[in-house]
Amino acid sequence: MRTPNILLFFFLFSVHLFAQEKNNSLIVPAAKIGEESAMDNKNKSGEGGQFSLGMRNTISAFGASGYNGLGYGGQFRIRFAKKLNTEWYADWITTDLGGLGKREDGHIGWSVMFYPLSQSPEKGKFSPYLLAGHCFDYTKVSTNWTSFLPDSKHRLSTAVQMGLGANYMLGEKTDVSLSAQYMSHLGNEIETEKKTSEISGEKYLVINQEKSTLGLEGHLLITLSINFIIADLKK
Amino acid sequence: MTIKSSGIPFFILMFQLIIPAVINQFGIVSAQQFINKGLLRAQGNISSGVMFKSPGTNIYLHGDLEYYLEPGISIRSESYYFLSTFNGEPAFSKNHSNFAGVMYHFKTNGKLDPYVGIQPGIALTQLSKPVLLSADTASWSPYTVSSYPVNFSPLFSASAGFNFYAYKFFNLFVHLKYVTGKHLSDIQPESLNEIKLTFGLGWNIWLIKNKLKVSENNNQE
Numbered sequence: 001m002r003t004p005n006i007l008l009f010f011f012l013f014s015v016h017l018f019a020q021e022k023n024n025s026l027i028v029p030a031a032k033i034g035e036e037s038a039m040d041n042k043n044k045s046g047e048g049g050q051f052s053l054g055m056r057n058t059i060s061a062f063g064a065s066g067y068n069g070l071g072y073g074g075q076f077r078i079r080f081a082k083k084l085n086t087e088w089y090a091d092w093i094t095t096d097l098g099g100l101g102k103r104e105d106g107h108i109g110w111s112v113m114f115y116p117l118s119q120s121p122e123k124g125k126f127s128p129y130l131l132a133g134h135c136f137d138y139t140k141v142s143t144n145w146t147s148f149l150p151d152s153k154h155r156l157s158t159a160v161q162m163g164l165g166a167n168y169m170l171g172e173k174t175d176v177s178l179s180a181q182y183m184s185h186l187g188n189e190i191e192t193e194k195k196t197s198e199i200s201g202e203k204y205l206v207i208n209q210e211k212s213t214l215g216l217e218g219h220l221l222i223t224l225s226i227n228f229i230i231a232d233l234k235k
Numbered sequence: 236m237t238i239k240s241s242g243i244p245f246f247i248l249m250f251q252l253i254i255p256a257v258i259n260q261f262g263i264v265s266a267q268q269f270i271n272k273g274l275l276r277a278q279g280n281i282s283s284g285v286m287f288k289s290p291g292t293n294i295y296l297h298g299d300l301e302y303y304l305e306p307g308i309s310i311r312s313e314s315y316y317f318l319s320t321f322n323g324e325p326a327f328s329k330n331h332s333n334f335a336g337v338m339y340h341f342k343t344n345g346k347l348d349p350y351v352g353i354q355p356g357i358a359l360t361q362l363s364k365p366v367l368l369s370a371d372t373a374s375w376s377p378y379t380v381s382s383y384p385v386n387f388s389p390l391f392s393a394s395a396g397f398n399f400y401a402y403k404f405f406n407l408f409v410h411l412k413y414v415t416g417k418h419l420s421d422i423q424p425e426s427l428n429e430i431k432l433t434f435g436l437g438w439n440i441w442l443i444k445n446k447l448k449v450s451e452n453n454n455q456e
Contacts (some may be wrong), residue, residue, distance in 0.1 A: 055354070057389070057391045070389045070415075070416060092389060093389065094388060094417070099423050102420075144420075144421050145421050146377060171304065171305040171308040173304060173305065174305065174308045174337060224391075226336055226353065228337075
């Protein structure tokens with residue numbers, strides 16, 4: 001369970017050390033020249049080529065079930081140009097269906113991020129962006145034990161998403177990003193319906209799945225992520 | 236002064252006297268901030284946690300590993316291994332969690348290192364089966380038929396605390412973490428919201444050679 005994060009940590013800082021070692025070999029003794037070199041690097045940092053890695057929390061809201069879910073995941077970003085970035089992500093989101101069941105969503109996808117303002121990613125600055133992309137999804141809906149036997153259904157689907165976001169540079173290589181995207185899933189429909197037993201008055205959940213028909217189902221994803229630039233692919 | 240009429244101004248006065256004395260005595264303020272790029276710190280200690288909606292205090296083995304990418308920014312991975320619950324019936328038989336995220340370190344002029352941070356996380360959780368339901372005479376309910384599955388639950392956490400880099404290789408720290416999430420299984424969901432507190436001794440080394448000199452200089456001061 002703990003292995004992935006520990007591996008991620010070691011990967012992050014070993015790449016960072018490697019990059020540091022590479023930079024140290026190029027350091028010129030004169031402090032002034034070093035400062036100029038740092039300034040050059042800062043100016044070039046917005047021109048593309050940065051590879052960053054990060055973690056994320058996602059809130060899934062305004063879905064068909066009417067309940068909000070919380071997700072955990074990670075992403076990497078490859079910046080192609082000053083105004084163009086890409087994000088490749090994976091999320092695992094769980095949603096409590098009113099105490100009567102749960103919904104689990106797995107997302108693997110990518111987004112293109114477009115920065116309309118020509119602003120370099122410098123420490124202490126906000127960079128707003130538009131983003132859009134698509135992803136592949138796994139959804140499983142399960143009901144809890146009540147007087148009725150539990151049930152579960154699942155599906156695979158594909159989705160498109162689009163939204164707005166902004167990142168704030170905490171440091172020269174670290175940013176915090178907040179984005180909101182509307183995601184529309186194309187797949188066979190899984191619907192949940194809350195019912196009340198006429199005999200006992202107990203509430204329970206019924207899952208309906210139409211395997212033969214395709215439908216669209218949307219939800220809003222609000223994502224808070226932390227990203228670390230760990231390599232410059234253009235160097 | 237209203238020292239006699241109220242205890243609060245008295246405490247303020249005491250803090251005004253004590254804190255500068257502590258700062259002078261232990262070299263908290265020096266010409267240069269201790270933390271910098273290349274510092275690696277780790278710790279393994281016992282942590283306690285209080286859940287908002289479950290009775291009792293949880294006990295964990297808590298380990299973390301942190302690397303300073305920049306003077307004010309570090310990446311930090313943390314693991315909490317659930318041991319037990321005391322002062323109340325345990326809601327969970329398993330409540331292990333793992334986090335990875337970023338810490339922002341405030342600028343200081345010395346060895347004190349206050350910070351705040353956020354870390355997405357994931358928990359491996361399993362509810363405890365209530366003791367009363369283990370008897371054959373217990374009436375049927377969702378709690379008697381549930382399989383009490385082990386689940387992965389996404390978490391969000393926010394942290395605050397401070398490190399005090401007392402010596403070249405070790406530090407003292409206090410770490411407070413707020414965790415929010417929900418355990419979903421095949422019965423009623425259970426909140427994972429919790430405040431966790433860890434304090435104790437941590438370890439640190441410089442991984443970048445030129446930073447080692449800075450640390451040595453600081454210790455000589």
